[in-house]
Amino acid sequence: MRNLLSIEDLGREEIEAILDRAESFAEVGRRDIKKVPTLRGRTVVSLFFESSTRTSSSFELAAKRLSADLVSVKAAGSSVDKGESLKDTVATLSAYDPAAIVIRHPYAGAAQMVAGWTAAAVVNAGDGKHEHPSQALLDVYTLRRRLDSLDGRRIWIVGDVLHSRVARSDVLAFTRMGAEVTVCGPPTLIPRGIEGLGCAVEHSLERLEEADVVYALRMQTERMSESFVPSLREYAANFQINSRRLHPRQLLMHPGPVNRGVEISGEAVDSPQSLIAEQVAAGLVVRMAILYELLAGAERPAPVPDDGSGAPAGPTPIGQPA
Amino acid sequence: MSLRDRLDARPGPDAQVLLRNATVLDPVAGIEGQHDVLVRNGRVAELAAPGAAAVPDGAEVVEADGLHAFPAFFDPHVHLRTPGQEHKEDIETGTRAAAAGGYCGVIAMANTRPPVSTAADLTALRERARAGASVPVGFLATVSKAMEGEELTEMVELREAGAIGFSDDGLPIRSANLMRRALQYQHLCGGNIALHEEEPTLSGSGVMHEGPVSAAVGLAGIPSVSESIMVARDAALARYENSRIHVQHLSAAESVEAVAAAKAAGVEITAEASPHHLCLTEEAIRHTLDPVRFKMNPPLRSEADRQALIAGLRDGTIECVATDHAPHQAEEKEVPFEQAAMGVTGLETAFAALHTELVLPGVIGLELLIERLAGGAAPFGIERPTLAPGSEANIALCDLGAEWTVGEEGYESRSQNSWCAGRTLTGRVLMTVAAGQVAYRLRSFSLGVAP
Numbered sequence: 001m002r003n004l005l006s007i008e009d010l011g012r013e014e015i016e017a018i019l020d021r022a023e024s025f026a027e028v029g030r031r032d033i034k035k036v037p038t039l040r041g042r043t044v045v046s047l048f049f050e051s052s053t054r055t056s057s058s059f060e061l062a063a064k065r066l067s068a069d070l071v072s073v074k075a076a077g078s079s080v081d082k083g084e085s086l087k088d089t090v091a092t093l094s095a096y097d098p099a100a101i102v103i104r105h106p107y108a109g110a111a112q113m114v115a116g117w118t119a120a121a122v123v124n125a126g127d128g129k130h131e132h133p134s135q136a137l138l139d140v141y142t143l144r145r146r147l148d149s150l151d152g153r154r155i156w157i158v159g160d161v162l163h164s165r166v167a168r169s170d171v172l173a174f175t176r177m178g179a180e181v182t183v184c185g186p187p188t189l190i191p192r193g194i195e196g197l198g199c200a201v202e203h204s205l206e207r208l209e210e211a212d213v214v215y216a217l218r219m220q221t222e223r224m225s226e227s228f229v230p231s232l233r234e235y236a237a238n239f240q241i242n243s244r245r246l247h248p249r250q251l252l253m254h255p256g257p258v259n260r261g262v263e264i265s266g267e268a269v270d271s272p273q274s275l276i277a278e279q280v281a282a283g284l285v286v287r288m289a290i291l292y293e294l295l296a297g298a299e300r301p302a303p304v305p306d307d308g309s310g311a312p313a314g315p316t317p318i319g320q321p322a
Numbered sequence: 323m324s325l326r327d328r329l330d331a332r333p334g335p336d337a338q339v340l341l342r343n344a345t346v347l348d349p350v351a352g353i354e355g356q357h358d359v360l361v362r363n364g365r366v367a368e369l370a371a372p373g374a375a376a377v378p379d380g381a382e383v384v385e386a387d388g389l390h391a392f393p394a395f396f397d398p399h400v401h402l403r404t405p406g407q408e409h410k411e412d413i414e415t416g417t418r419a420a421a422a423g424g425y426c427g428v429i430a431m432a433n434t435r436p437p438v439s440t441a442a443d444l445t446a447l448r449e450r451a452r453a454g455a456s457v458p459v460g461f462l463a464t465v466s467k468a469m470e471g472e473e474l475t476e477m478v479e480l481r482e483a484g485a486i487g488f489s490d491d492g493l494p495i496r497s498a499n500l501m502r503r504a505l506q507y508q509h510l511c512g513g514n515i516a517l518h519e520e521e522p523t524l525s526g527s528g529v530m531h532e533g534p535v536s537a538a539v540g541l542a543g544i545p546s547v548s549e550s551i552m553v554a555r556d557a558a559l560a561r562y563e564n565s566r567i568h569v570q571h572l573s574a575a576e577s578v579e580a581v582a583a584a585k586a587a588g589v590e591i592t593a594e595a596s597p598h599h600l601c602l603t604e605e606a607i608r609h610t611l612d613p614v615r616f617k618m619n620p621p622l623r624s625e626a627d628r629q630a631l632i633a634g635l636r637d638g639t640i641e642c643v644a645t646d647h648a649p650h651q652a653e654e655k656e657v658p659f660e661q662a663a664m665g666v667t668g669l670e671t672a673f674a675a676l677h678t679e680l681v682l683p684g685v686i687g688l689e690l691l692i693e694r695l696a697g698g699a700a701p702f703g704i705e706r707p708t709l710a711p712g713s714e715a716n717i718a719l720c721d722l723g724a725e726w727t728v729g730e731e732g733y734e735s736r737s738q739n740s741w742c743a744g745r746t747l748t749g750r751v752l753m754t755v756a757a758g759q760v761a762y763r764l765r766s767f768s769l770g771v772a773p
Binding site for chain 2: 008085086087105107108109110112113127128129130131165168191192193194195196197
């Protein structure tokens with residue numbers, strides 16, 4: 001794997017390879033010393049043009065757990081504020097010879113463009129409304145731990161599909177892993193032609209009980225330039241996931257951050273069937289696995305160290321303390 | 323009659339050329355076959371039997387055995403970016419690109435900076451064209467002052483200053499009432515009104531066709547009805563006012579239907595389609611997300627839309643191909659899709675691309691392509707180029723077998739945002755005679771080394 005730009009690019013086997021790797025990092029995470037030397041001496045750039053808590057912190061911690069040097073650039077306060085173009089920003093950061101660039105950008109295709117401009121491996125940490133592949137991988141990881149397999153499972157993705165990169169990546173990832181996916185929301189928030197991704201479409205929660213997993217999406221009011229629903233109150237009345245609508249057998253997921261009382265009720269977030277905290281925990285090990293697969297995986301041997309130490313080339317096996 | 327009567331070009335020597343044994347095809351004039359084409363003093367003097375024409379003193383002899391001579395093409399829709407955006411294109415580079423594409427005339431849009439809204443603007447532009455245009459250029463003026471969509475320009479004065487017609491291209495005319503007034507004023511000043519049809523609230527922040535690909539890649543869509551309802555609105559207004567309109571760059575099947583319905587109702591309406599809409603669909607964007615080649619307005623639509631455009635080209639609902647040549651510099655294009663400028667260049671590749679994508683696979687005939695590539699003159703009251711003896715020489719000499727990769731040798735245009743960049747096309751323009759002057763020779767061809 002050269003870059004992680006979209007789930008669209010991945011087959012089931014590649015997804016499983018990353019998840020299996022994440023399992024082994026989960027084991028490392030239970031040790032006293034949680035750090036491994038795999039990426040020692042290599043640089044990871046984290047380049048965030050949009051606000052983020054979960055994704056940026058978990059990628060940055062993942063890089064540190066793998067012993068990489070981390071450069072973290074946020075758009076606010078950087079030369080981007082001074083009008084520097086994306087291409088020039090990437091050229092500047094590429095001068096540090098990073099092994100990987102993790103990028104979040106408000107526009108679709110930004111990560112793919114960056115991959116054309118740099119020798120570093122590029123990880124798409126969310127590009128506009130396009131894709132958010134690491135989120136989808138951690139979602140599959142979380143579900144796989146609970147359900148063993150996604151084959152034949154019915155997953156409903158409910159809410160603002162139109163503005164959601166998570167929805168697009170999840171539909172692709174879940175279907176690739178054998179699940180049957182339904183997207184549900186008011187017609188104004190379901191993009192025309194979404195069936196082309198291989199999912200079914202529903203405009204009401206009437207048949208929600210058929211779902212094994214209910215994945216609620218955040219109402220992305222910050223991406224809405226106009227009125228897509230008459231009111232959040234009416235939206236919540238028709239589409240909110242709450243304990244009245246949720247069957248105890250169903251698992252509940254949400255990519256965060258949650259708007260309690262809008263797309264999901266507070267008591268549902270805190271209920272035992274909610275996997276939301278597990279999703280966040282999975283984020284760290286899955287993002288470690290992504291960096292590992294890109295930078296130390298079989299298809300990309302590490303360069304011979306030129307520090308004169310005569311250390312063997314290639315990644316240090318995980319499990320050896322740094 | 324000369325294209326120069328109403329259009330402007332740099333003066334130069336009249337062509338004195340003999341095309342020896344060319345395959346001549348002028349479907350409108352009913353000329354087809356092997357001829358020696360003799361051009362004297364800028365006019366088609368004679369179509370002689372192969373080898374029969376005597377070489378006049380001083381004439382250039384071109385061995386055209388195996389080459390095709392067509393009436394040169396006419397593009398009713400290009401952006402020369404002058405004044406104000408000469409970093410993208412200017413009259414010289416834009417008309418060189420036109421000549422390289424086999425065009426003997428183009429009509430420049432008025433959405434420059436500032437827009438061409440006054441007689442003074444127009445007069446200055448025409449002077450520049452007479453100083454630097456390789457092929458004759460006609461200029462449109464805007465319908466609304468400063469293209470703001472509020473008040474009519476001084477249409478009568480603009481026509482007296484030489485405006486070929488009117489257009490707010492780049493933007494739709496939002497106000498139905500302003501559109502109506504322009505159509506009323508057309509009775510006073512003449513001149514066709516060329517329309518960029520788009521309902522702005524439906525297009526919203528859209529950047530590509532609304533459909534399965536926009537849903538998959540998460541880009542905001544521009545629905546087909548955004549275009550077609552405005553075509554229907556303006557056709558109804560033209561019918562009511564008994565006026566004439568030209569619909570630009572049709573992209574949606576629904577719009578082709580609307581034009582056909584208007585024609586059937588007797589409305590004076592003409593329409594154009596662009597090479598990129600005839601050759602590409604939204605699928606081009608799915609995996610590339612490439613705005614350099616694939617972002618334009620109207621957007622690339624579905625395969626069904628593309629087929630409807632081809633059907634419209636065949637049955638005459640669409641009478642002409644227009645490139646909507648829209649140059650942009652790299653820094654305006656090498657940004658994420660949503661941020662990139664709309665538009666692609668097309669003058670240098672229109673013939674080759676349509677020959678490769680539509681004629682060679684047998685989708686349309688060569689005659690139809692040649693006819694439609696010059697079909698953009700008549701809607702603006704400009705005489706169609708022809709090879710009939712006695713007429714002004716407007717000739718595109720082409721090698722239908724030549725293969726070339728677009729962009730490999732650079733572009734005549736100042737910009738490089740060709741939708742064909744990197745494609746290998748079959749068919750190439752070797753030489754163009756425009757308004758009686760040799761406007762272009764492919765370098766390797768004039769040196770006798772290729773293709």
